[in-house]
Amino acid sequence: MSTFLGLYNYWIVVLLMMIGFYIVIGHDNLMKKLIGLNLFQTSVFIMYISAGAIDGATAPILGNVDAPYAHPLPHVLILTAIVVGVATTALGVALVVRIHEAYDSLDESEIIAACDTGDEPAGEHRDNA
Amino acid sequence: MHPGERRQAGIMQRYSVSLGAVLVALWLLLSGHYSALLLGFGAASCLLVLWLARRMGAVDAETQPLYLMRHLPGYWLWLMAQIARSNIDVIRRVLRGHNAISPTMETVQVSGRTELAQTILANSITLTPGTVSVDARRNTITVHAISAEGAADLNGGEMDQRVRGLETREPGYHR
Amino acid sequence: MALLLDIASWLLLLSGALVAVIGGVGMLRLPDVYTRMHAASVTDTGGMILILSGLLLQAPHWLVAVKLLLVALFLLLTSPTAANALANAAIQDGIKPMLGGQRRG
Amino acid sequence: MTIALPWLMALPAAGALGVMALGRWPNLRDGLSVVTALLLFAAACSWLGPVLDGARPAVTLIPILPGLSLSLALEPLGLLFALVASGLWIVTAIYAIGYMRGNDEHNQTRFFACFALALAAAMGIALAGNLLTLFLFYEMLTLSTYPLVAHKGNDDARAGGRTYLGVLLTTSIGLLLPAIILTWVVAGTLDFTPGGILQGHIAPAAAAGLFALYLFGTGKAALMPFHRWLPAAMVAPTPVSALLHAVAVVKAGVFAVLKITVYVFGIDFAAAGDFTTPMMWVAAFTILAASVVALTRDNLKARLAYSTIGQLAYIVLGATLANGMAIAGGATHIVMHAFGKITLFFCAGAIYTAVHRTRVSELDGLGRVMPFTMGAFLVASLSIIGLPPLGGAWSKWALMVGAADAGQLLMIAVLAISSLLNIVYLLDIPARAFFRPGTDLPAGRQEAPLACVVPLCVTAAGSVVLFFVGGHILQLLAPVTGS
Amino acid sequence: MIAHFFAQLPALPVILPLLAAPLCVLLRHATLAWLTYCTVSLAVFGISLLLLVQVHVGIPISYAMGGWAPPVGIELRVDTLNAFVLVLVSGIAAVLGPYTRASVAAELPAERAYLFYALMLLTLCGLLGITITGDAFNLFVFLEISSLSSYALIALGTKRRALLAAFQYLVMGTIGGTFLLIGIGLLYIMTGTLNMADLAERLPAVADTRTVEAGLAFIVVGASIKLALFPLHAWLPDGYAYAPSAVSAFLAATATKVAAYVLIRFIYTVFGATYAFGQLPLGEILALLAVAAMLYGSLAAIFASDVKRLLAWSSVAQIGYIVLGVALATPAGLTAAILHMLNHGVIKGALFCAAGALFWRLHRSDLASLAGAARAMPWTSAAFLAAGLSLIGVPATAGFISKWYLLAALFEAQQGWLAAAVLISSLMAVIYIGRVAELLYLRPAPDNVPAPTEAPTAMLAATWTLVLVNIGLGLYSTPVVDVVRSAAASLTGGGA
Amino acid sequence: MTEHTILRVVAKLTIPFILLFALYVQFHGEYGPGGGFQAGVIFAAGIILYTLIFGLDEARRVIPPWAVRALISGGVLIYAGTGVACMLLGGDFLDYNVLAHKPAHGQHLGIILVELGVGVTVTGGMIGIFFVFAGRGRRREGTVE
Amino acid sequence: MFAAAMAGVAVTMLLLLIRALLGPTVYDRILAVNVFGTKTVLLIAVLGFLDGRPEFLDVALVYALINFIGTVAVLKFMQYGDLGWGESDHPDGDV
Numbered sequence A: 001m002s003t004f005l006g007l008y009n010y011w012i013v014v015l016l017m018m019i020g021f022y023i024v025i026g027h028d029n030l031m032k033k034l035i036g037l038n039l040f041q042t043s044v045f046i047m048y049i050s051a052g053a054i055d056g057a058t059a060p061i062l063g064n065v066d067a068p069y070a071h072p073l074p075h076v077l078i079l080t081a082i083v084v085g086v087a088t089t090a091l092g093v094a095l096v097v098r099i100h101e102a103y104d105s106l107d108e109s110e111i112i113a114a115c116d117t118g119d120e121p122a123g124e125h126r127d128n129a
Numbered sequence B: 001m002h003p004g005e006r007r008q009a010g011i012m013q014r015y016s017v018s019l020g021a022v023l024v025a026l027w028l029l030l031s032g033h034y035s036a037l038l039l040g041f042g043a044a045s046c047l048l049v050l051w052l053a054r055r056m057g058a059v060d061a062e063t064q065p066l067y068l069m070r071h072l073p074g075y076w077l078w079l080m081a082q083i084a085r086s087n088i089d090v091i092r093r094v095l096r097g098h099n100a101i102s103p104t105m106e107t108v109q110v111s112g113r114t115e116l117a118q119t120i121l122a123n124s125i126t127l128t129p130g131t132v133s134v135d136a137r138r139n140t141i142t143v144h145a146i147s148a149e150g151a152a153d154l155n156g157g158e159m160d161q162r163v164r165g166l167e168t169r170e171p172g173y174h175r
Numbered sequence C: 001m002a003l004l005l006d007i008a009s010w011l012l013l014l015s016g017a018l019v020a021v022i023g024g025v026g027m028l029r030l031p032d033v034y035t036r037m038h039a040a041s042v043t044d045t046g047g048m049i050l051i052l053s054g055l056l057l058q059a060p061h062w063l064v065a066v067k068l069l070l071v072a073l074f075l076l077l078t079s080p081t082a083a084n085a086l087a088n089a090a091i092q093d094g095i096k097p098m099l100g101g102q103r104r105g
Numbered sequence D: 001m002t003i004a005l006p007w008l009m010a011l012p013a014a015g016a017l018g019v020m021a022l023g024r025w026p027n028l029r030d031g032l033s034v035v036t037a038l039l040l041f042a043a044a045c046s047w048l049g050p051v052l053d054g055a056r057p058a059v060t061l062i063p064i065l066p067g068l069s070l071s072l073a074l075e076p077l078g079l080l081f082a083l084v085a086s087g088l089w090i091v092t093a094i095y096a097i098g099y100m101r102g103n104d105e106h107n108q109t110r111f112f113a114c115f116a117l118a119l120a121a122a123m124g125i126a127l128a129g130n131l132l133t134l135f136l137f138y139e140m141l142t143l144s145t146y147p148l149v150a151h152k153g154n155d156d157a158r159a160g161g162r163t164y165l166g167v168l169l170t171t172s173i174g175l176l177l178p179a180i181i182l183t184w185v186v187a188g189t190l191d192f193t194p195g196g197i198l199q200g201h202i203a204p205a206a207a208a209g210l211f212a213l214y215l216f217g218t219g220k221a222a223l224m225p226f227h228r229w230l231p232a233a234m235v236a237p238t239p240v241s242a243l244l245h246a247v248a249v250v251k252a253g254v255f256a257v258l259k260i261t262v263y264v265f266g267i268d269f270a271a272a273g274d275f276t277t278p279m280m281w282v283a284a285f286t287i288l289a290a291s292v293v294a295l296t297r298d299n300l301k302a303r304l305a306y307s308t309i310g311q312l313a314y315i316v317l318g319a320t321l322a323n324g325m326a327i328a329g330g331a332t333h334i335v336m337h338a339f340g341k342i343t344l345f346f347c348a349g350a351i352y353t354a355v356h357r358t359r360v361s362e363l364d365g366l367g368r369v370m371p372f373t374m375g376a377f378l379v380a381s382l383s384i385i386g387l388p389p390l391g392g393a394w395s396k397w398a399l400m401v402g403a404a405d406a407g408q409l410l411m412i413a414v415l416a417i418s419s420l421l422n423i424v425y426l427l428d429i430p431a432r433a434f435f436r437p438g439t440d441l442p443a444g445r446q447e448a449p450l451a452c453v454v455p456l457c458v459t460a461a462g463s464v465v466l467f468f469v470g471g472h473i474l475q476l477l478a479p480v481t482g483s
Numbered sequence E: 001m002i003a004h005f006f007a008q009l010p011a012l013p014v015i016l017p018l019l020a021a022p023l024c025v026l027l028r029h030a031t032l033a034w035l036t037y038c039t040v041s042l043a044v045f046g047i048s049l050l051l052l053v054q055v056h057v058g059i060p061i062s063y064a065m066g067g068w069a070p071p072v073g074i075e076l077r078v079d080t081l082n083a084f085v086l087v088l089v090s091g092i093a094a095v096l097g098p099y100t101r102a103s104v105a106a107e108l109p110a111e112r113a114y115l116f117y118a119l120m121l122l123t124l125c126g127l128l129g130i131t132i133t134g135d136a137f138n139l140f141v142f143l144e145i146s147s148l149s150s151y152a153l154i155a156l157g158t159k160r161r162a163l164l165a166a167f168q169y170l171v172m173g174t175i176g177g178t179f180l181l182i183g184i185g186l187l188y189i190m191t192g193t194l195n196m197a198d199l200a201e202r203l204p205a206v207a208d209t210r211t212v213e214a215g216l217a218f219i220v221v222g223a224s225i226k227l228a229l230f231p232l233h234a235w236l237p238d239g240y241a242y243a244p245s246a247v248s249a250f251l252a253a254t255a256t257k258v259a260a261y262v263l264i265r266f267i268y269t270v271f272g273a274t275y276a277f278g279q280l281p282l283g284e285i286l287a288l289l290a291v292a293a294m295l296y297g298s299l300a301a302i303f304a305s306d307v308k309r310l311l312a313w314s315s316v317a318q319i320g321y322i323v324l325g326v327a328l329a330t331p332a333g334l335t336a337a338i339l340h341m342l343n344h345g346v347i348k349g350a351l352f353c354a355a356g357a358l359f360w361r362l363h364r365s366d367l368a369s370l371a372g373a374a375r376a377m378p379w380t381s382a383a384f385l386a387a388g389l390s391l392i393g394v395p396a397t398a399g400f401i402s403k404w405y406l407l408a409a410l411f412e413a414q415q416g417w418l419a420a421a422v423l424i425s426s427l428m429a430v431i432y433i434g435r436v437a438e439l440l441y442l443r444p445a446p447d448n449v450p451a452p453t454e455a456p457t458a459m460l461a462a463t464w465t466l467v468l469v470n471i472g473l474g475l476y477s478t479p480v481v482d483v484v485r486s487a488a489a490s491l492t493g494g495g496a
Numbered sequence F: 001m002t003e004h005t006i007l008r009v010v011a012k013l014t015i016p017f018i019l020l021f022a023l024y025v026q027f028h029g030e031y032g033p034g035g036g037f038q039a040g041v042i043f044a045a046g047i048i049l050y051t052l053i054f055g056l057d058e059a060r061r062v063i064p065p066w067a068v069r070a071l072i073s074g075g076v077l078i079y080a081g082t083g084v085a086c087m088l089l090g091g092d093f094l095d096y097n098v099l100a101h102k103p104a105h106g107q108h109l110g111i112i113l114v115e116l117g118v119g120v121t122v123t124g125g126m127i128g129i130f131f132v133f134a135g136r137g138r139r140r141e142g143t144v145e
Numbered sequence G: 001m002f003a004a005a006m007a008g009v010a011v012t013m014l015l016l017l018i019r020a021l022l023g024p025t026v027y028d029r030i031l032a033v034n035v036f037g038t039k040t041v042l043l044i045a046v047l048g049f050l051d052g053r054p055e056f057l058d059v060a061l062v063y064a065l066i067n068f069i070g071t072v073a074v075l076k077f078m079q080y081g082d083l084g085w086g087e088s089d090h091p092d093g094d095v
Ligand code: NA
Pocket: B125, B126, B127, B128, B129, B130, B131, B132, C037, C038, C041
C-alpha cells in the first residue's frame, strides 16, 4: 500500500512536471509560461514531500533539552524550496508586468517582432520601483 | 492646543488605553507562557501594534466601542438565537427546493446613528441565514431575503431596535 | 460527566457536519447567487458554530478553548463582511436577483 | 664584449616604445629607428666571434608552464638569421624614411613602431631556445606585421591584410601549434637540442605526418598551397615588402623550418627515417610552379613575390634533403636571397617613387633614366639566379651538392630547370630597361631620392661581397651541418 | 584569537556580501553603496586568497555552520578546486569595483544605483556560496540566490529588451535550478543525506539504481542549463547583450564558471568520474555538445552585429572548451577545464569591460558604431585587442595556456578530431575578433558623429588590470598550473 | 473601497489583532508550528488588508517605502548579524551555544533572533511585493489620463 | 467522531467545488471558493483534534485570515481592476 502510495505520488509529480514543462515551452504568453514554471516547481515540492513521508520524518522539531532546535530536514527543505519558488514567481510577475508596460503585449513572439522591427534608442526604458 | 483638540486627544488616549488593554489580554490568552522573556516580547508587541494602529487611524470610537460593552453580551445571545432559528428555516427551504423560496429585496431603515451601528446591523442581517445585506448607505440597508417572511421579520425592526439599544451613551463620533 | 460531555460533543459535531452538508446542497440547488448566499450562510454560521462547539467540549486545555473561540469570533466577524462585499459587488456589476415566484426556464 | 641575449629582443622593443613616444617629432623618431637598427646589428655582431669559438649562450627567462620556459639560446643558425635581419634593418630603415616621406604616407609613427616590433619578434625567433618560444615570437611577428600590410587602410589593403593574417594564423594555430603540442606530448620536451628530440619517441610514418604539420604550419615559409598571403601582401608599402621578403618574415619561416629539422627531428633521424621525402616533392613542386607563375605576372611586385615563393622552397628543399650540405645550402640561401630580394624590392619601390610605374611592361628603356637602380636590379637578379661572382652561387652550389649527397638526382634537375626559369623572368626586366626603347619617359636621369638609391646600391654591393665571404658562412654553419 | 579568526575564514566569503547587501539598501546612497561593494569584494578576495594558500599547502578545510557536525548540519568545505574558484569570482568582483562607478552612473538612474550594488553583492554571495558549500541542497539555495539577483540585474539594462532577456533567463534558469533540485532530491531519497562528501561515500551502495542514474542525469542537465551548454544556451546571448555593461562583465566572467564548477563537483566528487562516465555515455554526450557549442557559438559570433552579443556568443563557444576538458575524464583534461575557467573568466571580463567602455562613450554597441574608435579611445581599443588575442589563444596570453593544456589533453587521450574542432573554433575566434579589431583600427570614423574621448580612468584601470592579469597568466602560469593540477589530481583520485 | 462602510469598520476592528497574532506566532515559534516565516506572512497580510481597503497611498503613509526596504534589509542584517555575533564570540557562524553562558540559553536566544530576522524580512518582502503590484495598474491608469 | 465531522465537511467542500466549477457567474465561483475556504478552516481545526495536535488551530486562524483577505482582494480587483485603489484616487466621487 505504501509503495503504491509512493509510486502514486511520483506519477503525480511526473505528470505535473510534464504539464508544467509543456506550458513553459508550448505557450507564447509570458504569464502562462510563468504559470507553467510554477507547476513545474510545485511538482518538485510534492516530490520532496513524498520523500519526507517515506522517511516518516513528520515531526518538525527533534532533539533534546540541550538542543531544542535541529534541522527538521524534509520540512525545512520544502519550505525553503517553496520560498525560492515564491520569490521566483514574484520576480517573474514583476518582469511580466513591466514587459507589458513596455510593449503592451505579453506574447513573446510579438514582443520579439517589435524588438526586431523598431529600433530601440538607448535609455528609452527606465524602470521604477 | 484648542480645548476641542485637547478633548479629542484625551479621548484618543482613552481609546488607546482600552485597545492596549484588549491587546494585552489577547496576548496573555494566546501565549500560555509567562516567562519574563515572553512577557517582555508581549509588552513590546502590544506597544508596536498600538503604535501602528494609531498610525492607521484605527483607534477610535468605531473600533473601541467602550460604550457598547455593557449591552453587547445580551445582544450576542439574542443574535445567536436568531441565527439558530433562521438556520432551521433556511435548511427547511433548501430541502424543500425551489417551491419553498420567494426571494425579495427589501430596504431596512437604520436608526442607529453611527457607522458602527450600521455595520453591526448589516453584519447581523447577513449573519442570520435567509437575509443578506446587499448595500449599506446612509440610513438604509438594502437586504436580499430568501423569503417574504424573512423580509417581513426584518421590517418588524427588532434587530434595528436592539442595535440602537447598544448605543446607550452618546459616542464622540458622528456619522 | 466525561461521557455526557463526549456525547454532547459528538452530537454537536454530527449535527454540524449535517448542517454543513445541507448548506452545500443548498449551494447547488438554489437558483441564483443571492439565494445561494443564504445557503452559504447556513454552513458558515450553523455548521461552523456547531462543529467548533463540538470541538470546544473536547478541548484538552483552556488555551485551546481560547483559540477555538478566537477562530469562531474571527469567522463570525469576517464571513458576513465578505458576504456583504460579494453581494454588493454582484449588484454593482448588474447581476439582477431573481425575485418572487420567478422560475428558471 | 657581448650583449646579453635578452637585450637583442629588448633593444628593438624599446625602440618601438621610443618611436611611439617620439611620434610628434618625426626627425627624432626616424633617427631613433636607424640608431636602434645600428645598435642591434652591433649587438648581434658582438656574438659572431664567441659563437665561431663554440660559445652556446642560453638564458631561461620565465617558466610559462611547468617544465616549459620562455628561453633563449644562441647557435650558428640563429646568429646567421639575427645578423641578416638586423643588418638589413639598417638599410631598410633608411630606405623606409625616404619612401614614407617621399610618398607622404599617413600613420608613420604606427608604421615605424610596428616595424621595430617586428624586428623584436624576429630576434626572438632567431634566439628561441625551444619551440614554445619560437611559436610565441612567430605569432608576435605575424601580428606586428599585420598593421604594416594593411597600412594603407583602404579596402584593398584591408582585404590583403585579411588574407595575410588569415593564412598565417590559420596555418600556425591550425597546424604548427598542434604539431608543437604533439611533440610535447610525445617527447616531453620542446628544447632545441642538437641531434633532435624526437628520435626514439615516434615512428617514421608518424614523423612524416608531424613533419608535414610543421612545414605547412610554418606558413611564413610559403610552401604551396599556403603561399597566397605573400602575393596578397603586395598591397603594403615597399619597405614592408622588403621586411616581408628579405628582412624578417619569410626568412623567419624558412629559418624555423631549418631549425625544426635540425634541432627537433635531427638530421640523422631524418636521413635514417626517410620521412622527409613527401615534403621534398612539395618543395620541388613549389619551386617550379612558383617560377612558372612568376613568368606570367606583369605586375613587378607580384612577379617578385612569386619569385620569393620559389626561392623559399629552395631552402625548404634543403631542409627536406636532410643532409649537412643541403642544410648548409638552405641556410646560406637565407642570406643570399635576402640581399638579392631586398635589392629587387628596393628597386621596385624606387621605380614607383621616381616614375610611378608598377608593371614590367612599362619598364622599357628605364635603364637610361634610372641607371643606378636598374644596375642594382641586374646584379641582384644575377645573384638570385646563382651566377658567380655573386653570393647566390654559393647556396645554389651547396644545394646541388646536397641533392647529390642525398641521391636525389631529380632534385638537381629541378634546381637546374628553376634556374633557367629564374633567368627568364628576372633578367627579362633589366633587359627591357637597358635594351628596349622607352615611351613617355623623362629625358634626363631621374633617380628616386638618395635615401632610396643609396640603400639599394649598398645591398647590391652586398651581394657581390657575399660571394667572397660565402666560405666563412659555411664555416659558421659547420657545427650545425656537421660537415 | 588569530587562530579563531583563521578558523572563521570559510564563513566570511558568504557572510560579508550577505551582510553588505542589505546594508546597501539601508544606506540608499550610491557612493556609500559603491564603497561598501568595493570594500567587501576586496576583503572577500583577500580571504579567498588566504583560503587558497591554506588549502594548497594543507588539507581541505571543513567548517560547520551553526556548530553542527557535517552530515547533519550544513558544512562549508574548502578544497583546492573551490578555493581556486573563490579567488576567481571574488577577484573579478573586486576588479570590477572601480569599473562599476562610471558604468552604473552612465547606465542607471542615480536613485537606483544602491540597488545595483545590493544586487551585485547578493549575486556575489550566491556565487561564492555555491562554490564553498559542502551541502547539495545549500548549493541549490545559493544557486537560486545568485540567479534571482542576476535576473534582476539583467532587467536593469538600458533597453526595454533587457526585460524580456531577464524573463527568458528566469524561465531557463528556474528550469535549470529545478532540475538540479530534482537531482539532489533523488540522491537524498536514496541516501538520506545532502552532504556532498557524505553522498560520495553512500552513493556507491545504491549506485546501480535507476533513481541514482536519473539523479545524475537531472543534475547534469540542470548544471548544463546554468552553464549555457549548447543547446541549452538560448538565454545567454540576450542576457549578456542587454544587461548593464558591468553586469555583463561580471556574469560572463563568473556565473558560467561557477556553473562549470557545479558540474565538475557533482561529476567528480559526488558521483565519482568512474561512475558518472561509466554509467551513461556521459563523456561522449558532453564532448559532442562541447564541440557543437564551440563551432555553433563561434559561427554565431562571426555573424553577430552587436559587440556585446558577439562576446556572448563567444562565451557559448568558450564554455564548450571547458566542458570538453571535463568530458575527457582525465587529470589533464580536468586541468585544462579548470584553467580555462580562470582564463576565460579573466579574458571575458576584460572584453566585456572594454565593450562597456566603448558603449559608455558611443552609447551604442552595434559593430558599425565602433568604426575608427581606436583613434579616440586608444587605451580601450588596445585592451580589447589584447584580450581578444588572448581569446584567440595567442601565446603569452592566458588563453594560450588553457588551449595548450586542452590540446595536450586531447592528444594524450588520442582525440585528434576533438583537437581539430578546438583549433577550428580558435580560428573562428580570429575571424570575429579580427572583425572588431579591423573596425576599431582600420576603418575611418564616421564624420557626422562627434569624436568620442577616452573612457574614464577608473574603467580603464579595471579593464587593464584584467588585461595585465591575462598577460601575466600567459607569461608566468606555473604557480597557477600547479594549483590547478593538484586540484584536478585530487578530483580524479590521483595524488596531488 | 473606503465607501464600503462595513469593510472599513471590520478591517479597523480586526487589523490590530491580526498584527498582534502575527507577533504571537513570531515569538512562540519554538513551541508550535509557527516561526518567523509564518509570522511574517501574517503580519504582511494584515498590512495588505489595510492597503486593500484604505488604498495604496494611505498604506504607504503608514508604512513608507523606506520602511519596507529597512524591514527587508534589517531582517537580513539581524539574521546574518546573529551569525557574525556567534563568530565574534568565539563560535562558528550561527553556532548559538556561545551567545549566552549556558549553551541552552544561547541556542534559545539564537533561535529567537534568527527567527526574528526571517520574520522581519518576510514581512518587508511581502509588503514590498504587494505595494509594487498594487501600484502598477493605477500607474497605467494615471498615464492614460 | 472527528472523522465523521471531517467527512461531512469534506462532502460539503466537494459540493462547493462543483458550484465553483459550474458558476455560472463569477460571483458564484467567488462565493463557492470563499465558503470552501471557511470549510477548510473547519477541516484544519478538526484535523488538529483528530491528530491530537491542537496547535493546528493557529494554522486554522491564519487560513481564515488569508481566505478573507483573498476574497476581498479578488472582489476589489474585479471592481477596480487594481489593488491599490484608495479614496484619494476617486476621479468622480462615489461609484
Ligand atoms: Na445571511
